[in-house]
Amino acid sequence: MNADLRVRLGALELPNPVVTAAGCAGTGRELAHFFDIASIGAVTTKSVMLEPHAGRPSPRMAETPSGMLSTTGMQGPGVDVFLQRDLPWLLSRGGRAIVSVAGSSLGEFGELARRVSGTAGVDAIEVNLSCPDPETPSGRRFADDPARAAAVVRTVRSHARSEVPVLAKLAADVPDVVELAEACAEARADGLSMINTVRGMAVDTRTLRPAVAGGMGGLSGPAIRPLAVGCVYRVHEAMPDMPIIGMGGVRTGADVVEFMAAGASAVAVGTVNFSDPSACARVLREFTESLEARGVSKASELVGAAHRQGT
Amino acid sequence: MNADLRVRLGALELPNPVVTAAGCAGTGRELAHFFDIASIGAVTTKSVMLEPHAGRPSPRMAETPSGMLSTTGMQGPGVDVFLQRDLPWLLSRGGRAIVSVAGSSLGEFGELARRVSGTAGVDAIEVNLSCPDPETPSGRRFADDPARAAAVVRTVRSHARSEVPVLAKLAADVPDVVELAEACAEARADGLSMINTVRGMAVDTRTLRPAVAGGMGGLSGPAIRPLAVGCVYRVHEAMPDMPIIGMGGVRTGADVVEFMAAGASAVAVGTVNFSDPSACARVLREFTESLEARGVSKASELVGAAHRQGT
Amino acid sequence: MSDNGPVQVRCPVLNVRRVDAYYAITVVAPGIAERFRSGQFVSVAVGGDHSSTLLRRPFAVHDVKPDYGGTVEFLFSVRGTGTAWLAERRSRDLLDVVGPLGRPFPLPRDPVNCVLVGGGSGSAPLFPLAQSLRRRGCRVDFVLGGASADRVFSAITARRIAETAVFTTDDGSFGTRGRVTDVLGRVIEECRSDAVYACGPMPMLRAVTAVAAGHGVPVQVSVEETMACGTGICMTCVVPVVGEDGVTRMVRSCVDGPVFRGEQVRFDDVGTIPFDALGAPGWKGSSAARATESTRDIA
Amino acid sequence: MSDNGPVQVRCPVLNVRRVDAYYAITVVAPGIAERFRSGQFVSVAVGGDHSSTLLRRPFAVHDVKPDYGGTVEFLFSVRGTGTAWLAERRSRDLLDVVGPLGRPFPLPRDPVNCVLVGGGSGSAPLFPLAQSLRRRGCRVDFVLGGASADRVFSAITARRIAETAVFTTDDGSFGTRGRVTDVLGRVIEECRSDAVYACGPMPMLRAVTAVAAGHGVPVQVSVEETMACGTGICMTCVVPVVGEDGVTRMVRSCVDGPVFRGEQVRFDDVGTIPFDALGAPGWKGSSAARATESTRDIA
């Protein structure tokens, strides 16, 4: 049996549900040593800002049980270099591109949306709502306030060409992820990506100092999978028609099944790309095999299965 | 060298910083097969309610990467049986008792505080703020609203005998843990315990159904340690004089060092008691050895070390 | 600390054997062997010190021998991560084992006739039970079932120990095609059984209990609930059980069980909180009931 | 997919040896061996399939041999969980290894005199480098240091390969008491060195770079930053490096390094974002600089 792997996120159709998570696959170039980047659903590129950014001081990472803490701080070359150097490479290899954008103001988000959506070959824009909102004191993120998050999504949606889908990338450590999701939907997000890293910290017990510079970092990896699955489940329950890309600790094909059953239409591999550079290809293979073992002929049938009684 | 292990949480002095986490050690009886219950700092008992509670349907647990999801739903015999049967056993073995209380209304919390603090031998009361608040729709917890949390703490404080310290047990998945901590401090909490389990979910990929009954469960274990350490660090930074019991995924003596350096004066072992019934004794031994290896003569010197430059 | 309570030991693996569809691991664990009574189980840490699989795996004790001061054997089929890891152990590896855990099978005072009913790997605890019963002069008969021939456990041993042994398989590849309950009634009649002991999946235990009740014979069942701790502190392994006082309680299968009198388990309500269970919304908490509660012994 | 890029292989362990304070593991990995150039490293998954230690551990390649189609040796001291696990591996175990990773040491076109400076396990990559240099007719001298005698790596091999080999230990238990930089100046003079290659902790590399600069000799350093991926996708391993164009960039030590020209690494600013680094607050982003950026090659 050859299962039909295609999945649909609103207007966006992908040949299969396995994509990369933003910031965990560069622009595909490095992972292309390990598998054919065109074989997976899409590459979500590292969040790009308008200007080059040097990021945060080191140490930038620490290992934690079944996860890692990181603080890279949006280091990147800026949108010009991205569009001239990085994106063309990905497209030349037949890769599908979901371009993640990060702004430090509504204006920047609007400009990024205009520039990115104006470039041929961009399949979707993902809006990173975990950027600090300069209009709040103490660096709260846009995602911390549903109204501010909605303002960003609305700005991106109105500046982006209408045929390019806009996905809002949500944080899990917010007062109410369903409320945030609803605000983004109201602001005309075409889909939601969840979850981003969760704020946490580790102390280096050799030095007794915080293990990553600046203290707090973002926790990712299998450790956070239950938080991510919980968010996907609750949001899908509240808005079953909203397409979701699920992510957070995906390591195996079974994890893809778990996220899809909870309500995701596509599933992103993040941190595990670091520990296993062939992960995307392996996860896709394992997922395909598990569909066949279950006798499921269409991947999309799994979406939301955990919400249906008696499956 | 014999390090001085004593730690102080306000008026409460413990012979060493290793305690058990509520709901993860019963009343000490079962673990007493594996180590001397009087040798550790204290036993925090399973949250007790006024009336017997049957808890939640099964399946009540699922294993997740470096953690577990659970939903026991406060099953317990009620405060009468607790005070007549369970607490006396613990005290008869020389154990120190931190009694966790869970109420479903301010009235219940007040009554529990009166009853528990009126019983001889109770070292402190811990107030479980993760109970659903009946006055909000959709079962939000007292901890979700700093004002409601403060109301509970204030009620317990005013009904408890004044010499019995009251600790407020915080949740991490709240809008702002520092704000919650400050509200509890204002309501005259003598100390804070953090963190409780974090809401999450898993789907059983064999059945495609939620892995624990009711869908959402509480995530605990080493997976959540970075979230817990982050909360302790941030709260200690904001209020360095407030005593904290840190918990969340403690597995080794080094983890105790990590929590203390972040700002905890005592550290609780929770889920790891399930996987290693001798854990408390082992963790205490490892912690003691590590103090000696570091040449630290007083355990209490470690408290907040990660906040001090150049340690 | 208490004398016949469980102990935790790092014990060397003596050997790992394949037995049909199962693996059998024998560990050297004198402290566990000497305390063991049939029906009890052990729990084993899996995956090594830095494993992401935190929880222990519970396994019934299949055999206890005096060699090397005392050995304990358990037996399992590979199901997921933990059992896959265990299947790769080799002699001299160390395993972290806690046991013996749980209440043992109650043994009859008199030399009565007992039929032992097991499904798949659920048969394991019946073998030490059979030995204990034989030592007391009881007649032992076996009814063992499985999905297929290679899942019917230890047919040869069963034939050797027991007066009679009947086998069933779902696919008919060995013994009678069908389930253990299809033949149990006949066995009870023919062997004039006075007591039934059963071990296996919940639906099987329910059906066995029904057959035994139909024949007016008491039945002891050993249940298999998922367990986070196995020692009685986590409250994740509960099943609804009716006490002598007629009150249904959510009891821990690890310390209050895994062995229960079959008719006391509310099989139809497993996976729920019965409305009238102690502490459930429909429970009529009388002060008398509460008083009993205070004096009830807990493990 | 690309021809000389890294590959990921599950490769059998050929053997595990103890060498003084170190362990040396040799794996059979033809694909890595054939691509390898000196200065490159491998990254190894630790703890097994269900390990809670997610990240790979990077190790410099110490030796490559043609046996069994191609073997790769790396060498390590036990530091934490990952290296403790590796030290327990046995021949025939499988290791998941990715490599070769990183930019190799640039080799001189002409047969010049090279001094190779290593500290502790940081000496490992200097041995294949010495071989490559010798094949090009270069003179090789060694300066190796360590905390104590058992931490000075492969003194005998160093003596065999090199024209001269000088050793230092912090405790004076072997060679000169002191640091490699205490003797380096003299070695450069005596051996008329034309180039320095150095490997070891950041403070040592900084000091070596200063000594080499003092003698007007170019130096190549191999840095050791914590790395989450080793393949260039995570941006956690950055160090501030000044480019040919005078612009400081936060570059990835795993793919843009680990080998850099010593004077290009802003050692004093490691652990910070220099104010004038590309994309830092004080950076004067000219459109020219941006244009260069677009055409700069990335790994």
Ligand SMILES: Cc1cc2nc3c(=O)[nH]c(=O)nc-3n(C[C@H](O)[C@H](O)[C@H](O)COP(=O)(O)OP(=O)(O)OC[C@H]3O[C@@H](n4cnc5c(N)ncnc54)[C@H](O)[C@@H]3O)c2cc1C
């Ligand atoms: C009292 C008792 C005695 C048992 N005796 C035996 C025995 O003698 N032989 C045998 O083969 N099996 C026995 N089991 C079942 C055995 O514990 C499971 O097969 C084993 O835990 C599966 O682990 P895994 O990691 O391979 O599976 P996974 O599915 O990866 O395990 C995930 C989690 O679910 C739990 N789990 C999975 N299956 C079961 C199950 N059937 N029962 C309880 N928990 C489960 C695991 O313990 C673990 O916490 C017994 C169970 C109990 C409760």
Ligand SMILES: Cc1cc2nc3c(=O)[nH]c(=O)nc-3n(C[C@H](O)[C@H](O)[C@H](O)COP(=O)(O)OP(=O)(O)OC[C@H]3O[C@@H](n4cnc5c(N)ncnc54)[C@H](O)[C@@H]3O)c2cc1C
């Ligand atoms: C390019 C490169 C080459 C290296 N070559 C060698 C070598 O040939 N021999 C050798 O013994 N060591 C070498 N190291 C250091 C080696 O990677 C660490 O000793 C090892 O990762 C420690 O792992 P652990 O689990 O034992 O320690 P832990 O402290 O438990 O590791 C925790 C985390 O910190 C990281 N980490 C810890 N120490 C270091 C370190 N010194 N450098 C980088 N990351 C670290 C680990 O990779 C892991 O992610 C090299 C490092 C790099 C970056």
Ligand SMILES: Cc1cc2nc3c(=O)[nH]c(=O)nc-3n(C[C@H](O)[C@H](O)[C@H](O)COP(=O)(O)O)c2cc1C
């Ligand atoms: C090192 C690192 C960098 C990341 N960079 C970004 C980013 O630029 N934009 C973004 O939206 N998410 C970023 N993320 C979050 C991931 O895309 C993903 O949402 C999260 O890590 C959870 O998935 P995982 O557990 O599979 O990694 C980053 C994560 C890590 C670990």
Ligand SMILES: Cc1cc2nc3c(=O)[nH]c(=O)nc-3n(C[C@H](O)[C@H](O)[C@H](O)COP(=O)(O)O)c2cc1C
């Ligand atoms: C099965 C289980 C039951 C728990 N019961 C309680 C409880 O009754 N009251 C409470 O305040 N916390 C309870 N907790 C939370 C723990 O006390 C602790 O805060 C949390 O599990 C984090 O610590 P850990 O990771 O070490 O387990 C429970 C946790 C678990 C896993």
Ligand code: FES
């Ligand atoms: S398994 Fe923990 S109480 Fe039974």
Ligand code: FES
């Ligand atoms: S280690 Fe990931 S980019 Fe260098």
